[in-house]
Amino acid sequence: MRRSPAPRPTGPVDAILISHAHGDHLDRASLRLLPRSAKLVVPKGVSRFVTWLRFDDVVEVAAGDELRIGDVRVHVTPAMHNARAVGYLVEGTQTAYFAGDTDLFDGMADISPHIDLAMLPISGWGPALPEGHLNPSTAAQALALLRPRVCVPIHWGTFRPIYRRKPYESDTTAPQRFTDEAKKYAPDVEVRILTPGETCAI
Numbered sequence: 001m002r003r004s005p006a007p008r009p010t011g012p013v014d015a016i017l018i019s020h021a022h023g024d025h026l027d028r029a030s031l032r033l034l035p036r037s038a039k040l041v042v043p044k045g046v047s048r049f050v051t052w053l054r055f056d057d058v059v060e061v062a063a064g065d066e067l068r069i070g071d072v073r074v075h076v077t078p079a080m081h082n083a084r085a086v087g088y089l090v091e092g093t094q095t096a097y098f099a100g101d102t103d104l105f106d107g108m109a110d111i112s113p114h115i116d117l118a119m120l121p122i123s124g125w126g127p128a129l130p131e132g133h134l135n136p137s138t139a140a141q142a143l144a145l146l147r148p149r150v151c152v153p154i155h156w157g158t159f160r161p162i163y164r165r166k167p168y169e170s171d172t173t174a175p176q177r178f179t180d181e182a183k184k185y186a187p188d189v190e191v192r193i194l195t196p197g198e199t200c201a202i
Contacts, residue, residue, distance in 0.1 A: 009033070009034065014070055015040075016038050016040050017041045017074065017088045018040070019043070019088070020046070020079070021046045021084065036055050040055040043060065043084040043085065043086050046060065063078040063086055073090075073091045073092075074088055079102035079105070080103040080132060081103070088100070091112075095114060096115070096118075097118045097146065103133060103134060104145075108142060108145045115147065115148040116202055117150050120153055120154065121156075122136050122175065139153065140186065151182070151189050151191050151192070153178050153179075153191065156171050156175060
């Protein structure tokens with residue numbers, strides 16, 4: 001169940017990058033708000049889950065693939081998760097890394113020598129966080145490997161199980177715990193905590 005309003009575009013949408021087919025990443029209500037003319041990029045085998053949405057251009061990708069979308073290059077990166085999951089490195093005038101859902105993996109330090117923004121998951125949406133996810137401590141360790149200029153922690157505070165009226169404390173305290181851990185592992189990285197639906201400029 002969504003705990004915050006569905007996001008709305010703040011400008012033109014050229015492409016939509018989907019990390020994997022789990023419902024908190026492939027959210028149908030959110031996709032319905034986006035223009036069908038946008039290129040929809042999904043991992044291999046996931047296009048069958050979105051055909052009914054009738055996007056004009058659906059592209060399946062795997063780790064190691066590269067796309068050109070206008071003046072932007074999109075590199076598909078690995079992810080360690082219990083699904084057909086990927087991450088994305090987007091290179092334009094600035095470089096952004098979206099990890100999707102992942103745990104620490106070999107090669108994370110080699111994703112890019114320069115990252116302006118890293119969007120890293122730091123929590124889940126239930127009382128436990130299974131393998132294949134970063135928690136506040138391991139996400140901070142990922143910061144030390146990635147060395148971004150700015151990090152926005154994600155994957156917290158947006159969804160909760162339908163049977164749960166209140167959020168789990170482990171989820172609501174995750175941003176501060178991550179910030180504290182980041183100071184230890186990557187003190188030079190600026191951490192920006194955004195509430196669900198908030199935006200920022202890098």
